[in-house]
Amino acid sequence: MKRITGLCVAIALFLATPARADEIKVMTSGAFTEAYQQLVEQFQKTTPHKVVTTFGASMGGAKDSIPVRLDRGEAVDVVIVIDAALEPLITSGHIVATSRVQLARSMIGMAVRKGAPKPDISSVAALRQTLLQATSIAYSASASGTYISTEMFKRLGIADQVKDKSKRIESERVGAVVARGDAEIGFQQVSELLPVAGIDYIGTLPAEVQQVSIVSAAVATKATARSAARELIDFLASSTAAATIRQTGLEPIAHATPHK
Numbered sequence: 001m002k003r004i005t006g007l008c009v010a011i012a013l014f015l016a017t018p019a020r021a022d023e024i025k026v027m028t029s030g031a032f033t034e035a036y037q038q039l040v041e042q043f044q045k046t047t048p049h050k051v052v053t054t055f056g057a058s059m060g061g062a063k064d065s066i067p068v069r070l071d072r073g074e075a076v077d078v079v080i081v082i083d084a085a086l087e088p089l090i091t092s093g094h095i096v097a098t099s100r101v102q103l104a105r106s107m108i109g110m111a112v113r114k115g116a117p118k119p120d121i122s123s124v125a126a127l128r129q130t131l132l133q134a135t136s137i138a139y140s141a142s143a144s145g146t147y148i149s150t151e152m153f154k155r156l157g158i159a160d161q162v163k164d165k166s167k168r169i170e171s172e173r174v175g176a177v178v179a180r181g182d183a184e185i186g187f188q189q190v191s192e193l194l195p196v197a198g199i200d201y202i203g204t205l206p207a208e209v210q211q212v213s214i215v216s217a218a219v220a221t222k223a224t225a226r227s228a229a230r231e232l233i234d235f236l237a238s239s240t241a242a243a244t245i246r247q248t249g250l251e252p253i254a255h256a257t258p259h260k
Contacts, residue, residue: 021048022228027066028080029058029142030173031106031189032215034248036080036236042244043235049228058085060141062170070094070220077223078232082106082143083214090218099219099230101237104250106213108144109190111199113178119185124206128156130185137166138174138183140192145169147211148187155209175199189213191249215250 028036033055040051054074057065058081066081070089079086079095083102089095110121119134120126131137131153139145145168153159153166169177174186175196185202186193193201204210217233219226235241242252 020228021050022225024049024051024078024225024228024232025076026051026053026078026080026232027069027074027076028053028055029066029082029085029215030055030140030192031058031082031142031213032080032104032191032250034191034195035104035241035245035250038244038248039236039241040232042241043232047228047231049225049231051232057140057142057171058082059088059143059146060170062141064171065141075222075224076220077225077229078217079220080215080217080236083216084143086216086218093221095218096221096223097218099233100216101218101233102214102216102253103236104215104245104252106189106191106215106250107204107210108148108187109193109204109249110202111175111178111186111188111193111196112184112202113181114198114200116184116200118200118202121202121206124156124208127206127209128158131156131158131162134162134184135165136183136185137162138169138177138186139166140174140188141168141170142189143213144187144189144211145174152205152209152211189249194249214253 086095090097119130121130139148153162173192173196174188175193177183178186179198217236219229223229239254242254245252
């Protein structure tokens with residue numbers, strides 16, 4: 001009887017012990033920012049964990065870009081970037097390859113300053129003409145900008161014509177540059193353009209020249225809150241998060257069961 005009583009007390013104490021609260025350090029790139037901020041708020045209401053976030057480009061050499069932050073040894077548990085940007089981070093040993101989980105699909109869009117004439121980009125021919133007529137073009141220093149500057153302009157046959165009037169935007173959203181009039185038109189992931197005040201969102205690139213990117217999350221190799229990091233990733237990838245992701249200009253890739 002004493003043994004049974006002791007066992008019951010032990011079980012009661014175990015069940016009464018609050019769940020461990022961890023601080024989860026996250027680095028995330030711009031494409032997922034709006035969805036992420038809303039979802040993290042929900043996550044912190046339903047778990048004991050606290051999430052600390054830093055933001056940066058998924059690629060490039062800016063001092064606040066995620067690859068540069070990781071190279072200089074900044075502490076992190078979860079990294080959220082365009083999927084293609086995870087490969088070099090895995091190769092360099094910053095990311096646990098088996099922890100990668102796809103969260104959403106992202107497309108490239110275009111914007112102009114609020115109230116400015118709205119150019120036609122409804123077809124490849126119209127987009128080409130719009131780019132040739134534009135006085136200045138801005139694109140991001142991340143994955144979408146790399147595609148536009150190194151591939152799309154060439155495919156349209158206008159790389160030489162637009163070279164001198166195009167600029168790569170570091171450490172700032174392209175929409176902000178367009179809003180203050182420093183560029184006539186700007187290209188970035190739709191989810192990064194929609195929240196910016198002072199611009200008019202025109203639409204996505206034509207399907208023939210569109211690049212659909214996958215946003216993925218993964219656990220850092222030096223993560224100190226590994227279990228909590230996986231909890232957060234599972235939540236971001238769940239069907240519960242899908243509606244929020246969709247509302248912020250992305251297409252969710254909801255997972256029916258938690259990632260293991």
